[in-house]
Amino acid sequence: MNIFVILKRTFDTEEKISVSNNKISEDSAEFIINPYDEYAIEEAITLKDAHGGTVTVVTVGDEDSEKELRTALAMGADQAVLISNEDLDSQDQFTTSSVLAAYFKDKEYDIILGGNVAIDNGTGQVGPRLAELLDIPHVTTITKIEINGTTVNIERDVEGDLEKIETSLPLLVTAQQGLNEPRYPSLPGIMKAKKKPLETLELDDLDIDEDDVEAKTKTVEIYLPPKKEAGKILSGDTADQVKELVSLLRNEAKVI
């Protein structure tokens, strides 16, 4: 089975965000594989163990993304592809999905997995957009997947409820929390990953004209939310605090 994972390098969830020159500052930030993409990698490896085949991880990013691709290889992916975005002046989800579609155009794929959302921009667009460009079905926010031949049974999270879906390959799915427990790369895994193939592609290699994938949206401002003023810590015995809280919520905050 030809299994692909699309992944993104993102800020660590524990990072604080600062803004300088109308941009998110990346100084000294720790980066990780987008946590939802980690579920996708784990599931891809599990599918490979069950059905055989190859797991290829693909990202659109700068050269630093090689670190996250190596981590995916250390987890157990077989090969990695880094599509460089360094020639792009402007990039949004239209851009990324168009670039990925150009990459997949001449590939044979049975299933493409990704995270249901990236924790940085948080749009969740790239997966479904790519599926449309490749004219294959997609299922988002999956929590379970079973493949029998070309029939695929999926459970997905729909705002807390569970939906059971039947579909078929080829297919694109996006992972929701609860799909699995991603493994940590083992030491032998890390050693092996250094020798696994990692291909770097430029837009020219995919016959992409930058103008054709230019972003459709523009960010005009980035800012931090206003800092909250210190709140009121209540005092007195617990019963009185509770009474005061209820009164404050009703009369001062007016939310009840």
Place this chain on the structure above:
Amino acid sequence: MAKKVLVLAESRDGALRNVSFEAIAAAKEISGGGEVFAVLCGDSVHSLANELVHYGADRVLVAENEKLANYTTDGYYQALKQIIDEETPEAIVFGHTSLGKDLSPRLAARLESGLISDVTGLEQAGENTVFTRPVYSGKAFEKKLINDGLIFVTIRPNNIAPLEKDESRSGEVKSVSVEIKDLRTIVKEVVRKTSTGVDLSEAKIIVAGGRGVKSEDGFKPLQELADVLGAAVGASRGACDADYCDYSLQIGQTGKVVTPDLYIACGISGAIQHLAGMSNSKVIVAINKDPEASIFSVADYGIVGDLFEVVPLLTEEFKKVLV
């Protein structure tokens, strides 16, 4: 310039969702005095159409088809594509709901358009509509616009105020027939897991528990408080990782990002990744034994104490005043 704007209305359990009314309000603003029309899909939803007019839609198109009874990407995609081709709207507004998140990128790809997801506010800047949306789960915000062509946005529930309901408003309600061909994904079954029926992303009040609830049973007092308030129950990653509750309840940078009117954090220390998911709530109450817990730094009101003592008292007190 006046624009024609399409709003996709959503219903759940036979009632329209609030986010659809909010979407109409957003669409009105984008339209700049143009026309706002709502699209309602399903197998028997016609009776809901007038309410969309009461909330400000100028016109409603009802696409009824047995293949639209359950949401499927392909079914809704085909219905919307036909309506968009016929009506050629200049802007489209969806809710940033499970459905909206699944469908909007696919349609945007087909329409070769930009898409601004998870919008929490909008304003006019000259000829442009500028949209505000959170990035890094609300650790920062960005203002965005669509360069040219179709304006396509999804709006986050609970952030844009709906227009006042006015039952004297009237507007055309028209059935449209849509042709639904093969569905490549079939819904076999929907298993309801949300007990109270109050969805986290749309809840006005959320009672959330962290590691401090100590066990699955520890969520019971929280549920009781939530029941009294008509609230939804949520959780921190700590509580989910410890198996006290289902991952579908998780609030944070991984998990759901919520902005209710009132967020009551019980036994939650306030890791950065959790704060990202809830700190833009309008009013935050923190209940924690540890006075140094970072949750207090974002709280409007704090009680330092044991949640197992405080929460039941709070439930009783609310019962008294809410009768």
